[in-house]
Amino acid sequence: MSVAIAPPRVRAFTTCACIVAELRGEIDIRTVPAFTAALDTIRVEAPSRLVLDLRQVTFIDCTGLGMLCRTRRRALERGVKTSLLVTDPRILRTLHATRLTRAFDVHGRLSEVPLTVPVAAA
Template sequence: MSSDPTPPGTGHLRVREDRGRTVLELHGEIDIAAAVEIIPHLDALTGRPGARIVIDLRHIEFFDCSGLRLLHRARHRVLDRGGELRLVCTHPLTLRVLRVTGLSRLLPPSPSLDAALEQPEATSGTL
């Protein structure tokens, strides 16, 4: 497993490789200001053909509709390019928001990073 430093310009995103996948670890409060910082990095990583991405939400403290838009954007971009996207989420309020909005049906959250990385490809949010 290799680890890259936080991308320039954002304290809300850490990117690293783990088991052949790119893990995007979101940190802190994911609101409109954080989303503006994250989008260029998200687009660069999700714009690659066949990208294998895991978005890890375990380290967030706040997640609003801007965060939902980030997830939807990432899913759309990855799937349009033949890749796969997985999600890790354990925070009860964030899980509730994902369920209420229906995003959890499109991008089922895993309870741990290991679970997401070991998940069979057929259940990786490619609905």
Template sequence: MAETHSVPARIHTVPTVSDRTVVALHGEIDLFAVGSLSARFDALTAEGHPDLVVDLSAVTFIDCSGLGMLCRARNRVTARHGRLRLVTDSPGLLRMLRPVGLAGVFEVCAELSDLVASPSGRPAHGLERRGAERPLPAKG
């Protein structure tokens, strides 16, 4: 049986303008990576009114456990009256959100520069508001 070599997930967090935090994920977001990534997201969403921008541009793979982690982070942010946005232009990821019922749930932008350049956090273009401020069903 052939061995597969995956690119381990990495996370890089950078505070930005107006208390927004950019969380850049890299590599594969799968069951093996979610534990450590979830701990970091829990810390970032623990208090206050978190304003997270999750940059998925360098993510090469995400499975259902990775989607679950993003849903948990969104629920925690929403419960604290914060905001979570995803940055991706991956047709595969966007297409994957539909059959699992997550299309329309996240705010999605194609370019990080659209979000970071704007002091209000609202890009001049490229952002699609998706989904109401409703919690996602908890899995467990």
């Protein structure tokens, strides 16, 4: 018996100085290529902030965590800070256990994300 899995979905929109990418579904070894391809189409330049909204993600594995780190690294190369929106306690535990809460600003609501990005002193 095979189980049909809904394809991953990413919806991006702009609000204030943030680009928000809403991810839905499971982020695992099977879906990471599709999520990565979708995230790569989002063009973010400084001084914006990229917000990855994981509130509708039902599962994330190590390949999904790697995808988050890759997305963060690519954003940082453009001077863009990346934040995560997470409410699922299991995903929060995973982020804490892997210490990714040190790499990302993690929030529960979009209204908690800082709208301005600090400018480095010259």
